[in-house]
Every structure is written in C-alpha cells, then in structure tokens.
Amino acid sequence: MSGVRDFVAAVMDSPVLGPDVVHHRLLPASEPSLAETARPLPQALRLLLSARGVASLYSHQAEAVDLARMGRHVVVATPTASGKSLTYTLPMFEEFLARPDSRALCLFPLKALAQDQLRTFGELAALLPSHERLRAASYDGDTPDHVRRKLRQDPPHVLLTNPEMLHLSLLPHHATWAALWASLSFVVVDEAHTYRGVMGSHMALVFRRLRRMCDYYGSSPTFVFCSATVGNPVELSEGLSGLCVSPVLASGAPTGSRHVLFVNPEASPATAAIRLLKECLERGLRTIVYAKSRRMTELIALWAAEKSGEFKGRISAYRAGFLPEERREIEGRMASGELLAVISTSALELGIDIGGLDVCILAGYPGTVMQTLQRGGRVGRKQQDSAVVLVAGEDNLDQYFMRHPEDFFARPPEAAVLNPYNPVIVARHLDCAAAELTLARGEPFLAEEPIAMEAERMAAAGELLVSADGRELHSKRKRPHREVDLRGAGASMPIIDLGPAGPGDDGQATPEEGAAKGRVIGQIDAHRAMREAHEGAVYLHRGRSYVVAKLDLRGKSVFARPARVGYYTRTRAEKDTEILAIHDQATALGCRVFLGRLRVTERITGYEKRRAGDNGLLTLVPLDMPPLVFETEGLWFEIPRAVQQATEDTRHHFMGGIHAMEHAAIGILPLLVMADRNDIGGISTPFHPQVGRAAVFIYDGHPGGVGLTRQAFSQAAELLRTTLTTVRDCACELGCPSCVHSPKCGSGNRPISKDAACFVLEALATATPETFQPLAPTEENMPPPSSNCEPREPRETATRPLPAYGVLDVETRRSAQEVGGWHRAARMGVAVAVLYDSRDQTFHAYTEERIPELAERLAGLGLVIGFNIKRFDYLVLSGAHDFDFAALPTLDMLDTVKARLGYRLSLGHLAEETLGVPKSADGLQSLQWWKEGRLDLITEYCTRDVQITRDLYLHGRERGHLLFRNKHGQVVQVPVDW
Known part of the structure; x- marks a missing residue:
C-alpha cells in the first residue's frame, strides 16, 4: 500500500478523525495527450x-x-x-x-x-x-x-x-x-x-x-x-x-490518482489540521497545509515547533511578512526535500516551485472552487498518488459543501469578475496616462465610451487640464502614480508606527511629527481606513498588534502604537442606500430582482471590543466620524407585500428574517462569483421609499463597483435557492455563523431570525411571478442619475442673466513688512480703491476718506468680483470703515483657480496667457509711487488691474475657462463656472 493510500486508510479508520470524514472520493489518473x-x-x-x-x-x-x-x-x-x-x-x-x-x-x-x-x-x-x-x-x-x-x-x-x-x-x-x-x-x-x-x-x-x-x-x-x-x-x-x-482550455497533461476527503471536525479546524499533519509526517509524506489566516498559520507552526518531536526541524511556516531571503530559503529547502511540511497562507497558492508534494491539507474552505483546485494542484505534480483534505470551518460555504459534497465536484469553477470601467479607478488611471503622455481627444485609449466620458467629466471639473486649442488633456501633476494603490479603490494612506507611548503622551501626533519619529508599517486605502483604522482600532502587522492613536483623514495618514491587547475591534454602523439608476431587471422565483447604480451612505457610530479567545463583548465605544458615502453597483430583491404580510401573520419577525436572508445570501455569493464576502455589502429594509416595499440590497463593497453583483444578477434565482438550502439545512436552531450570522454586521447581528428567513425564502420559492406582481421603481420616486456618471450638459450662458456686478481692487499705502505681516492688512491703509460698476459701465476711484461711499455703492451690487479680494482687499478696507465687507456676495477669482488646480496663479500670468495682456506694474511699484505722492499713477495702475480682472471674468463666464501655462510650458485651460 502506498504512503498516500495508507494515510487515507488511517484517517478513515481513526476513532478521532474517522467519524468527521463526511465524504471521500478518488479521482482517477489520466494519460497525457x-x-x-x-x-x-x-x-x-x-x-x-x-x-x-x-x-x-x-x-x-x-x-x-x-x-x-x-x-x-x-x-x-x-x-x-x-x-x-x-x-x-x-x-x-x-x-x-x-x-x-x-x-x-x-x-x-x-x-x-x-x-x-x-x-x-x-x-x-x-x-x-x-x-x-x-x-x-x-x-x-x-x-x-x-x-x-x-x-x-x-x-x-x-x-x-x-x-x-x-x-x-x-x-x-x-x-x-x-x-x-x-x-x-x-x-x-x-x-x-x-x-x-x-x-x-x-x-x-x-x-x-x-x-x-x-x-x-x-x-x-x-x-x-x-x-x-x-x-x-x-x-x-x-x-x-x-x-x-x-x-x-483543454489540458493535455497527465495526472496521478488523487484522494479527496471532506472533514467536518467537532474540534477546531486548526486542531484537526494538526492531527492530519501528524499522520502525514509519520508516513514521510511531503505535505503543505493551507491556513485561512496568519493567526492559524502561526498556531499550527507553533505546534510544529513545540510538539512535533523528531520532525521539528523539517516543518516551517510560510506567509506574507517574511523577508525575501527567508522565503527563498524555505522554498529551496522544500524543493530539495530537506523540509517535509510547510504551513502557508495563500502566499504559496500560486505556481512557485517547491518540488513534488504528496498531501494538501486545507484548514478551512479557501472561498472558491477555483482556489481549492489551485491549492490542491500543488500535490501530485509528478503523477504520483496524492491526497487533498478539506477541513471545514464554521463559515457558510464550508458547511454548505460539508452537507452537499457532490455539489463541489459538479460545480464548475467560478467566474473571475472585474469592472474595467469603474469610474473611481478610471479617473485615477486617466490622470496617470495623461502624466505619461498627453492625452489627445479621439485617440485609441479614449475609444471606449465609459473611459472617454470619464475623461470629459474630469476635464469639465478641472481634474484634467485642457489645452488652449481644446484638443489635448494634461495631468495637473507630474507623477500622480504613487497615489494609486493597485489593490484598493481609494488613495493609499500610510500606517505609521509612533512607537510606545511615553509619559504624558496623548497620542495626538501631527502627520509631520508622526512621519518624523515613526516608520511606515503598512498601507490602507481611504475607503477601508474608516472601518479598520479608526481611533482605537486594533491593527495587526507581522504578528504584532497595534492600537490606532489617530486617523488623520485630512493628512491621509494613520498613526498607531504597538500594544499587547487581548481583544480585537469591530465597527458598528448604520447604512442607507439610494437607487440612482436601473440597468436591468428580471424575475427570480417569486420576486423581481434589479441591477443598478446605488449610493450607499454608511455612518460608523462606534466600535466593539471583543475578547480574542471567545469573542465575548467587552465594551462598546462611540465614535463621531463623517459619513462614508460612495457610489457602486448592486442588485436588490423586492419582497412582495403578500410575503411580508404572510410572514407577520404567522408571527415571524419579518425584519429579522430579511436581515438573516441578506447575511446568508452574501455568505453564499462566492459560490457564483470569485469573491470574498468582505468585498460585498448589504442592506435590508422593511420599507424602502423608492421601491415602495421591503427590499434586500446586495452591492459591491468598493466605490464604483467591481462587477461582482453584475455577474451574480444573471444567477439571482440560483442565489435565492442556494441561500434557502444553506439556511434550512444548517443543524443549528436559532442561527449561527454557518448560516445567518455575519462577522462584519454593523448592527451586531441584531435583529436576526433564522426561522423567519426560511419562511420568507420558502414563500418566494413556492410563489409565482403572477401571484406577487411587484412594481418597478417609478419615474416619480426615482432621482435623476448622478452627475459623475453622466455626460456633462453643455453650458447655457445665453440663458443666464448677467447680474449687476462690480470689480474691485485696492492699492495700499504701506507694505506687509511695514505693518508686521499680511495678517495685519487692516493697518496697511488705502492709497486708492477702484471699482468698475456694470450698471453705469464706469471705473470709480476712491481714496481712504471716501471708503464709506464705496461701501454704499458695493451694497447695491448683486456680485462683487476681485482677485484675492476676500483675504486682502476686504481686510484692507476694514481698517478704513467698519462696514461688513465679508457679507457681500463675492466671487474671489483666486479662490476659484486654486480650488480647481490645488495651487495659486497670479493675475498677471492669467491675463498674459488668456487675454494676451501683461500687467502694467506691480504692488512694489505702487508703494513707491505712494511715497512719491503720485496718486495719479497708482489710480491708473489700479484701474488697469480692475479692467484685466473684469475681462478675465467675462472671458471665463462666456467660455467656461481661463488659460495658463503649466510647469511643462504648455498652455492649458482651467475650467471656471461663473
């Protein structure tokens, strides 16, 4: 009897492991083609x-x-x-x-x-x-x-x-x-x-x-x-x-015979995996153990180091976080046969050559049929007999296959899904592409309509800069690439280790202080940071635990301190969803299912501290955080009123039922598409105002959507049927993690009712579409599509009346240096202020003693326009008159430009590039003229600046942009909406 067959027989006959084996199948060898x-x-x-x-x-x-x-x-x-x-x-x-x-x-x-x-x-x-x-x-x-x-x-x-x-x-x-x-x-x-x-x-x-x-x-x-x-x-x-x-697609490679065992242990998956590994070691079988988490990897490796006796030096852990030289050493020792077993996370799932293995032990279902086949394919590479042992955890999918093992072998591998037109991600790569090579309108890169539409949206919003002739698009930055995390949807934020807290240290470090004294230990995208890196969150890195001291959303940094804690954290949240657009609809069992674009608003209200050992709740800590709002793709099931009424008439908890249905469906969705349940979100509500009745929403948990629910939509009926089977066949009485409980539920799995979920799903399974005729959302209760996914409407300048406006500029008597700084502009004194009034189309000049007259004229205008008017001109005028200039309806052109570009441009630069008109002088020359008593020259210069500012305003209002020369010397547009 071969070593593998002996191992399989020993497991089946074992009084400890044998009763836990729920399925054994021998896959025959195949000849080469x-x-x-x-x-x-x-x-x-x-x-x-x-x-x-x-x-x-x-x-x-x-x-x-x-x-x-x-x-x-x-x-x-x-x-x-x-x-x-x-x-x-x-x-x-x-x-x-x-x-x-x-x-x-x-x-x-x-x-x-x-x-x-x-x-x-x-x-x-x-x-x-x-x-x-x-x-x-x-x-x-x-x-x-x-x-x-x-x-x-x-x-x-x-x-x-x-x-x-x-x-x-x-x-x-x-x-x-x-x-x-x-x-x-x-x-x-x-x-x-x-x-x-x-x-x-x-x-x-x-x-x-x-x-x-x-x-x-x-x-x-x-x-x-x-x-x-x-x-x-x-x-x-x-x-x-x-x-x-x-x-x-058809492989011609030969395969050896392979034993597949499904084990549903009474003990923990880690304990069962250790027992199986011991059986392999005793027979000299080269073995790989896949654990679903770093923690389980370390747990099994710890046993290997302490209790494996003579095999102690022939077992090693292998996971992300090891140094490259450490990983290479392990790979080499495994390939040479020096190591007999390796315990790994998904790091060894891919095709790294570690020699011929005999047995693969999966401590927990990997999440997809594809990953199970991929990991199992690491054994028997030399066409020898091999074995794959799947040890179930308590998750939905693990237990589903333990109860329905034949479905695993009959089920084709899942579809791998992506969304090449996710608008959030497209925008980031358009910026990168434009920084690499100027984008030309009509070029092949912009031939795909969603990409072209996003480019136009970015151009209209000033996120890409349009050339003066309108034919090219430029990035505002030289190297935007480092702000794009290829493994996350948002901008990447560093997690900085501040080191242990010292005496009197409150942990409230600024980004500059943190960067100076700490080191970066990880990265997290901004979207995940609010859930996983809020203040007080426990963050794990390379076996060490850290507690987040500060989440700086403005500075895009997370600051954490090392701490040994016996708990983990989990956020509590409230969610709302808004339907923005419907892409498709179909019937699934006794209800209608829709696919569309959603806006999800998530309010994180606090976080739980739970004991690491038994998951017991220690305390609930409130959090005051801004809402997390993002648009994504999703599907939703309308629950017919008759089903809701029948559920309540039989005294079932309807909200607990649809909440449990939502959890179970999300847990089972990876059967249909290649996804982790953490990539999927959900909301269930007994009444959604747009739907007009109860609804269960399931959506992609990443901004813009990645195609998961779009793929699942076409299999919505199978999703409902499989969800019913999973919940109904679970051996628990009131609900558990194997059926309706979710480890990431924002409300702590409350309310949850397994019985009500079964009732609702069975009612849908036995109903017909004719029995329950739900209505699609109507135009009356559907909002218009959001602007960031639709083409920008053309400007309608001809229909917008021009308000009674004035253009203002002020020249001072003293410099900032003379009065002690720009913040003391009120002490600079007014040399002359010039106002262009559109009502009489005249330039009016005012000296300091006539500023009350200026204030009276300004008060009668519908709009006051200036360049840096809010932070300078108004402050200077406030020193001459107690009028509330800041209360005037004001357009500060410098603010508009800075908001679009992220940096300032001078009035002279904009005038020269947009109008072809240079400034006649500057502020230093004006101060010198004041000392010389040449008020006439100051008035002429100030009037000229007011005329330039007016002409820039009219140009921007008519054409929707101004021109400037960027750092590469290219003349490009800055969009304005005046």
Whole structure:
C-alpha cells in the first residue's frame, strides 16, 4: 500500500478523525495527450527540449505555441503543473533567435514567482548554443539602483517584473525604458486569475496604458495570459486587455490518482489540521497545509515547533511578512526535500516551485472552487498518488459543501469578475496616462465610451487640464502614480508606527511629527481606513498588534502604537442606500430582482471590543466620524407585500428574517462569483421609499463597483435557492455563523431570525411571478442619475442673466513688512480703491476718506468680483470703515483657480496667457509711487488691474475657462463656472 493510500486508510479508520470524514472520493489518473506544433520548432529549441527530457509537447502546449507564433493573443487556462510556462517560453525564444533585438515583458503578481521563473529561464537559456544565449533579469523593489540603471540602458531579452513596478516605474519613466518599449514582442501575464475584483479593475487600465505606450514607441506585442481553471478565462483576459483573445482550455497533461476527503471536525479546524499533519509526517509524506489566516498559520507552526518531536526541524511556516531571503530559503529547502511540511497562507497558492508534494491539507474552505483546485494542484505534480483534505470551518460555504459534497465536484469553477470601467479607478488611471503622455481627444485609449466620458467629466471639473486649442488633456501633476494603490479603490494612506507611548503622551501626533519619529508599517486605502483604522482600532502587522492613536483623514495618514491587547475591534454602523439608476431587471422565483447604480451612505457610530479567545463583548465605544458615502453597483430583491404580510401573520419577525436572508445570501455569493464576502455589502429594509416595499440590497463593497453583483444578477434565482438550502439545512436552531450570522454586521447581528428567513425564502420559492406582481421603481420616486456618471450638459450662458456686478481692487499705502505681516492688512491703509460698476459701465476711484461711499455703492451690487479680494482687499478696507465687507456676495477669482488646480496663479500670468495682456506694474511699484505722492499713477495702475480682472471674468463666464501655462510650458485651460 502506498504512503498516500495508507494515510487515507488511517484517517478513515481513526476513532478521532474517522467519524468527521463526511465524504471521500478518488479521482482517477489520466494519460497525457501529446501533439506536435504545426510548423517544426527551430533545431536549437528541439535540442533544448530534448535536454530537458521533453520528447513531445502536450496538446495544449502545442496549440498555444502555434497561436502565439501567429501573433494571436492567447489565454491558457489549464490546471496547476500542466506546463504552462512552455506555452510562452518557446515562442518567445523562437522570436529572440530570429530577431535578437526583440524583447519580452513578463508580469507576475508576486516577486517570489518572478524569481522562480527567472531560475527557469536561466536553466533553459543555458541549454542554448553559447552564441545564442538569452538574457533574463528580474526588476522589483529589491533590485539595487545600479542594477536598475543597467537594465534601463540595456534591457535584457526577458524582463520579469510585477504590476506595481510596471505602474510606478516602467510607464511613468518610459523614456528611460525606450529600448524596451520599442522592441517589445511579447507581454506575458502569468496567474491572470489573480487580477480580479479591485485589482483586476486597476490592471485593466494598467494594460490599456501599456498598450498605449507600445503604440507610442511603435511596437505591437503579442499577449499571452496564463490562468488557473476559471469559469470565464476569455472574458477575463479580454476585459483586462481590451483585446480579442483565443482560448486554450483543454489540458493535455497527465495526472496521478488523487484522494479527496471532506472533514467536518467537532474540534477546531486548526486542531484537526494538526492531527492530519501528524499522520502525514509519520508516513514521510511531503505535505503543505493551507491556513485561512496568519493567526492559524502561526498556531499550527507553533505546534510544529513545540510538539512535533523528531520532525521539528523539517516543518516551517510560510506567509506574507517574511523577508525575501527567508522565503527563498524555505522554498529551496522544500524543493530539495530537506523540509517535509510547510504551513502557508495563500502566499504559496500560486505556481512557485517547491518540488513534488504528496498531501494538501486545507484548514478551512479557501472561498472558491477555483482556489481549492489551485491549492490542491500543488500535490501530485509528478503523477504520483496524492491526497487533498478539506477541513471545514464554521463559515457558510464550508458547511454548505460539508452537507452537499457532490455539489463541489459538479460545480464548475467560478467566474473571475472585474469592472474595467469603474469610474473611481478610471479617473485615477486617466490622470496617470495623461502624466505619461498627453492625452489627445479621439485617440485609441479614449475609444471606449465609459473611459472617454470619464475623461470629459474630469476635464469639465478641472481634474484634467485642457489645452488652449481644446484638443489635448494634461495631468495637473507630474507623477500622480504613487497615489494609486493597485489593490484598493481609494488613495493609499500610510500606517505609521509612533512607537510606545511615553509619559504624558496623548497620542495626538501631527502627520509631520508622526512621519518624523515613526516608520511606515503598512498601507490602507481611504475607503477601508474608516472601518479598520479608526481611533482605537486594533491593527495587526507581522504578528504584532497595534492600537490606532489617530486617523488623520485630512493628512491621509494613520498613526498607531504597538500594544499587547487581548481583544480585537469591530465597527458598528448604520447604512442607507439610494437607487440612482436601473440597468436591468428580471424575475427570480417569486420576486423581481434589479441591477443598478446605488449610493450607499454608511455612518460608523462606534466600535466593539471583543475578547480574542471567545469573542465575548467587552465594551462598546462611540465614535463621531463623517459619513462614508460612495457610489457602486448592486442588485436588490423586492419582497412582495403578500410575503411580508404572510410572514407577520404567522408571527415571524419579518425584519429579522430579511436581515438573516441578506447575511446568508452574501455568505453564499462566492459560490457564483470569485469573491470574498468582505468585498460585498448589504442592506435590508422593511420599507424602502423608492421601491415602495421591503427590499434586500446586495452591492459591491468598493466605490464604483467591481462587477461582482453584475455577474451574480444573471444567477439571482440560483442565489435565492442556494441561500434557502444553506439556511434550512444548517443543524443549528436559532442561527449561527454557518448560516445567518455575519462577522462584519454593523448592527451586531441584531435583529436576526433564522426561522423567519426560511419562511420568507420558502414563500418566494413556492410563489409565482403572477401571484406577487411587484412594481418597478417609478419615474416619480426615482432621482435623476448622478452627475459623475453622466455626460456633462453643455453650458447655457445665453440663458443666464448677467447680474449687476462690480470689480474691485485696492492699492495700499504701506507694505506687509511695514505693518508686521499680511495678517495685519487692516493697518496697511488705502492709497486708492477702484471699482468698475456694470450698471453705469464706469471705473470709480476712491481714496481712504471716501471708503464709506464705496461701501454704499458695493451694497447695491448683486456680485462683487476681485482677485484675492476676500483675504486682502476686504481686510484692507476694514481698517478704513467698519462696514461688513465679508457679507457681500463675492466671487474671489483666486479662490476659484486654486480650488480647481490645488495651487495659486497670479493675475498677471492669467491675463498674459488668456487675454494676451501683461500687467502694467506691480504692488512694489505702487508703494513707491505712494511715497512719491503720485496718486495719479497708482489710480491708473489700479484701474488697469480692475479692467484685466473684469475681462478675465467675462472671458471665463462666456467660455467656461481661463488659460495658463503649466510647469511643462504648455498652455492649458482651467475650467471656471461663473
């Protein structure tokens, strides 16, 4: 009996583990399917394959190589260890042999993967004739500066990097990489299935920027996507790239027989995993244990270090947070056989080569069928017998598959979803693209309508600057890239370690103080920060706990102090949702389901402190925070009035029922789409004013939406049926985390009623659409679509009456230095004030003793216009007269410009670029004239400034913009709405 079969038999016969095994299935071995390429490979590559012991290619390898050689973009979606790397290595090497100047860019989601592939490239290149050696190099955050310079000056044939380096270095500094861009023949996207959700939405724009850069430098590379087995590989690849992609989906690689065991332990998943690991170690089986959290990883590793006896030195943990050299050492020891077992989080889910493994133990369902297959695919890579053991936790999906194991094997892998047109993310990448290369209206990058619409919205809002001729769009900043977090929807905020609190330290550090004395220990996007990094929140980093001392939303920083606490924190919140637009509607069982755009308002009211051991509530701390408002995509179920009435007539708690239904549906949604429940939000209400009845909302938990609920909408009936099965079949009596409780519920899972949820879902399942005819939201109770997703309306200047307005400027007698600073402007004295009055179209000049007359004239105007009028002119005038100048209806043009651009421009600069008129003098010259008694020259100069200010106002009012010259010397528009 083989070691694996002996292990399986021992588990089944064990008095402790055996009763917990709810399912055992043997997946039979399969034979290889071999094929030749349509055209023979060059002799050098045939010799290379022969030296590697490859007599013939698998069928999927040959097919993918043929497509790539034809210049067709291709996605290869086959199981782990099926030899996907040859599908891009062979056509790349053939291209290099034929055209030595060709280059390839290979993207890997993890640095460790790039390093692993670099070794593979080196081994393959060493088998080529010496005069045909190919160079490969990795480029990541660990690459020394002198090496980076060499790579830019003389790019290798193959550059291996990651998304962040592409986004932060290769694209913004493209001129220094010109040799790479101009000769790029292949772009390889490995582990493409990881680019989903928020990161997938970001990467869709990064790849579009990459293609734009290739167009600029005259290259047209072939894209090769490699993916795990997902439900929609072609749709995913095309969504990421915007290209037409050919699929290669049928694997020709052989497989060994595989045992699959489902274990539903009475004890904790960690305890059961330790017992299973012990059985493997005793039989010398090379094992990988996947834990769902760092905490469980450390717990199992702690047992390994203390109680594994003779195996103590042959077990290691492996997770994010380890230093690169630590990870490489573990990978090497595992590949050599020195290590017998490794305990990992998802860090080893991807294709890092750690040798042939025998057993995979999953301590908790990974969340998707795809991830389960991907992790299980790490064993049996040499076609030997292998085993995968799924140890269930208490989560909804874990328990669903324990009760319905046959559904796991019958269910296809989930679809990976992303939203390439998320407006929040599109806006950030448009800014980056414009900073890289000026955007031209009508260029291919703006050919997709949602991207073009967002560009126009940004231009109208002044977030992108329009050239003077209106044909080009410019970024306001030179390098906006570092403010874009590819793994989050909002701007990235640093989490700064302030160190232990000292005596009398209240923890209220300013951003400057924190940055000076602390170090950055992590990053969090602004959207998540309010939920996870509020004051008092517990933050975990590399096994250490920190307590947040301050969340500085204005300064975009989080300050935390290390602290050993025996509790964790969880926010309490209230939520409202507003329907902005309906995209689609359908019938699901006995109700209607809608897909649309929502505005979610979340008010975080406080946070719970709960004991780390038993989750017991210690206290509730109130918080006073601004509301978190964002727009997203979502679906919602209308609950027919008859179902609500029947629920209440049978004395069920209706609100508790639909609340439980919402939790259960969110927990089960990852069965349909590749998502984590933390990516999804929900709201249930017994009456929604726009819907006109009860409704359950489920939405993407990221601003703009990432496509999760859009994918789920088409499977809404299956979602309801599966939710009913999950709740009804759970063995608990009143509800538990396996069915209707949510670990992130803002109201602490109150009210919750499992019975009422079953009643509502069964009523919907047995109803017909004709029985309960709900109504769609009507035009009367639906608000207009929000402006940030719709095209901007054209300006209607002709219909807006021009108010009675005045334009004011003041010249002083004394300088700021003479009176002790600008804040003492009231002491500067009035040399002359000039007002243009539109009622008589005349310029009126006033000396200091006549300021009361000026005040009287100003009071009769509908609008007073000036340049820095609020912080200067009015303050100067207040020293001459006690009139409340600040109460006047005022347009400060400097304020408008600064609000649009984020920085100030001078009146003279705007006048010269917009009107072609220079200023006649300046304030220093005016002060000198006052000392010389030349009031006439001061009046002439001040009148000229008032005329310029008036003409700028009329220009901006008529055309909607002024012109200025940016830091790159380009004349661009600053939009104004006067």
